[in-house]
Amino acid sequence: MAELEKESKGNGEVIVRMSEKEWENVKNINVKSDYKEGFETLTPKEQDYTVKHLRDSVGIEFLAGLIFTFIIMVWSLFMNAPLKELANPADTPIDERAPWYFIGLQELLIFFDPWLAGVVLPSILLVGLLILPFIDPHKETGIGRYTFRDRPVAVSAFGFGFAMWYILIIIGQFFRGPARMFYWPWEDKAVLKELPVVEMVTFPIAVGIAFFIIYFGVCVILPKYIFENFYKTLGIIRYYIFMSLCAIMLLIPIKIFLRYVFDVKYILSLQIFNTILNF
């Protein structure tokens, strides 16, 4: 479209490039008084604009709607929506679970305290999504096409977060049995697993603080000197926001790794007044 606007003469006329055959197709149907007859003959390479319109948009959407109506009807005929026994506040089920789209957060509850897993991390995620158009320094790269090569950092960061969210959901939905214990698909979920009796480690405060200082140093400050061009294109504010968000996102798999491999309960446990903050 941009190319078309360039050709506009500024008196309300719009010049649309198309081949003669397409013009024959279109002129009697779509072209109202706003469009004057007469197309510019261009070099053959530039004549690749076609004016397909509703068949390619509304028509396809209509068809997609029909197909999904059919799928939903068949699905609904053969599979009943779940309904368990009447709610009983006195009877906590052993396998209580959130709806699937929130099960990723429930999965995080295993590794983080509720205020982090349920409130702070989703809030950071949401804020990250909201400010995303303003962090991206390349305002024109890759618009309107699927490309990895032109914007590798953006696509990798977003893809990592998106994939992690859904991997957590899949693990929470299909690999968790009673009492949120991990079950492989071939294991019987009716068999209760015993809670492993492992003494979990919490790092001393000094180690915890050192860990976070080193971690954020490596993740946020070090790349500034290694990838100087990257730092310059982003600018100081965007750079720190972006790298902090990435560092926080990476912390989730790191904590999961530390929990499973080294039985780390908390990396840092701080007591401020009478509140204990566990990370």
Added chain:
Amino acid sequence: MERQNKEEDKKFDIKETQAWKAVFGDLLFGEFKPLSPFNSLMRGIAKIMQLHPYNMSVGGKRIILYTFCLGGLSVFFFTLLACTGAFLMIYYNPDVNSAYANIEDMRYIVPFGVLIRNMHRWTAHLMVLFVALHMLRVFLTAAYKPPRELNWIVGVILLVMTLLASFTGYLLPWDQLAYWGVTIGTSMGENAPLLGAKGPFAILEHGKDVNSILVGGTSVGQPTLLRFYLLHAIAIPLGIAGLMGFHFWRIRRAGGVSGPL
């Protein structure tokens, strides 16, 4: 050259058979024919809804391989949910003593009740999935970049509202699944820093914190059911519909979908 062309013409082409044309012919993939009833219907819909530009300039590839209809299908699912939901409202009473019985009636007594309930449930799952996929598509094609930043923000809000709509609906059957699922979900509010009773630096008491606004008390009960019902059936759908209108209007203002142009 001419001979070769003629020979090619004689070859059997399934697209030339009457059966193919009857099913897929002019309506979908054939030559553009302005007067076919399908096209005029579509043009009418587009004119009324103003969802798409009247004329669209599309490059070589098909737009379906660009958007995959994810956004359009989300809208479609929303409409389907509104229709089935309106039907379900006739037979549902948000009262802890009768809600479960209403759902059982729907399953066993109300004609087509089970079908409509199933459709409502499965379509809700599909909508949550498709809204998220639509976000992925928009990100991968960089459609959040200027001039479409505001629309991205509106889209994120719509995603959150979709999740909330689904979550509030989760409680309504008032079965064990609903009760404990929502108990887990709302207990997150209790743990909010400052504003939750159990969170760090809590300044509000239990029963007066941010969680109690949502639950309407200290635990999930009759007030929660009523609140979730009103949110699910009135507030959130109206919000979603309004924001959707704004979302589409912004797309038109930005000159249609971001590509391929």
